Amino acid sequence: MSAELSVAPARHRPDWLLPALTLGPAVAGIIIAAIITPTFLNPDNILSILRNASLIGIVAVAMTPLTLSGNFVSLGISQSAMAAMVAFVALLGEGWNQLATILVVLFGLVAIGMLQGVVVAAGMNPVITTLAAGAIIFGVVSEATEGRIVSVRDYPATWGGGDVIGIPIVILVFVVFTALLTLMMSRTVTGRETILVGANRATAEISGISLARVTIVAFAIFSIGLAIAGILEGAAFGEATAKSFPNLTINAIAALLVGGTAIGGGQGSPLRSAAGALLISVISNMMVLNDFSPGGRLAIQGAVVAAAVVLLDLFRRRGVRR
């Protein structure tokens, strides 16, 4: 109760401080990386960081409304994106029309997401629900593909790795998607309602906002992001397995948390998650270039997430006390 009451004074803090906390380390990280790693500023390397950040970013940005509405994070991210990728590739391989395939994958994922949204809206723990849903999705796809690699066969689908006027498609999609969602969260009624539900659930409910609708819409937006990520990867590689996207869950959650979106909801924005994705990609790229082992990279990433959670919480609390 006390925490709910003390949210309001936190507003006195200047608005630019929290974003600065995210962008500051990102810029500092890039400078340090550039100094200690000679190949870092190589145009090819920059492009590969941006591509990687875009894929993580699309998912992290899409998950932001979910977190903002007070529903924590999903633990079934990899599995859902993988399902989208496998479905996209498999349907093209069956000789489907590309546009029809994209629509089917999009609607399919949104339906699965909204189903989870309904379950969570009924009052169930979102983390456990998405964990269980992820296990079910993985099981179904593994059974359906029998563990084999699915491919588009002779269908010419490699546009996912292509570019428009010199800019890779995945980066364009990332920028547009982030812009759209940022506008939506700050300028539309649905967006404002989502933030209010996360900031103060009781007040939101008294104000007549439907918690169920906000949760289901957040899950739907999240699923659109997952579908886009799956389709882009599918269109880039032309083949997929049930083990695609092994680290997406970890990376997207890390990006969102490092971006500074409050895990309890109410504070944060898609733009910050996008910055978080950039920071995470820079960190992992730097570690790859400096020959860190996969285990070392994982350990550092986990430490960064834990530290981000603790630091942001401490910072927020200091803001409240003042």
Added chain:
Amino acid sequence: MIKAFLSWSRPYALPLAALVVTWIVISILTPTFRGEASVYSVLEGFSLVGLVALGLAVTLIAGEFDLSVGSMAALAAVITVLTSSTGLIGCIAIATACGVVFGALQGIVIGRLGISSLVFTIGTLIMLRGLTYIFSGHEPIIIENFEITDPLLERYAIFSVSSIIALFVFITGWLFLTYTRWGREIYAIGGARNEAIAAGVPRVRTLTISFAMSSGCASLAGALAATRGGSAAPQNYDDLLLTGAAACLLGGISLYGGRGTVLNVAFGVAILSVVVAGLAARGTSASLVQLVTGALLLTVIGIEFLAGRLAPRKAGGRAQRGRSRRMAGAGG
């Protein structure tokens, strides 16, 4: 006397019925799952999934959630193999002690800062997995002096050494949670946190004990599994979290804190072991087992939620929401 027994046994009626029904169905469907062998295989489930579920249950009762148990078990398995030169008891003790210390630290951080354990343990879940890869050198490792593990392979009727250890831990855990002050404080902190703190229950100590127990149990589970198999692989046990949570909830541990006992966990583990043993005997793939576990988990949380809604005087939907929100650390 009979009345007292009836009111005591009421929370166990549903899990017991579920266990009996699944046992009968599975033993009819699977000819190999009968008699002594079936009891043995179910009890074996206690030494891996059971211990993990027991630890997870303590954090759930405290109104928190330790997502790092799977990674902790994997790390403990690797530590056990690396320290196997200290002998069987030595390496298991070292691995378990590492888990207890790590869990206690994790509990202190979560308790002091009042941050969401759900989120903080996502960080440690990733970090511990990374450490597991580093310590094992990114590949499966085996115990060189494998004869030290011989005592673990003995079988006494329906028991093995590891299932006896697991059952001992279950009984100790039950005594601790039911009859000690510190154990009751875990229930108080999980059931009604603000009231408990107002009444003088120390939050930090209680959460430290809870998380030390969950990491400790997970480590013991990993250590026993590593010594039983004589090896450890860094990618192991990433589905233990799902299985452990499913066992807790199947047995009747509440997701909203403060409710459920060690006996509930035992029922949950037994039900899950029966189902998994039945599926395995039919040659089902690991991914299908995961599918079934996930489906069971969703069904159970659905039933728990509906039961909460239908019982008008008990904790209803609204109170539950308030509690689950507290897991975000909003009520610190």
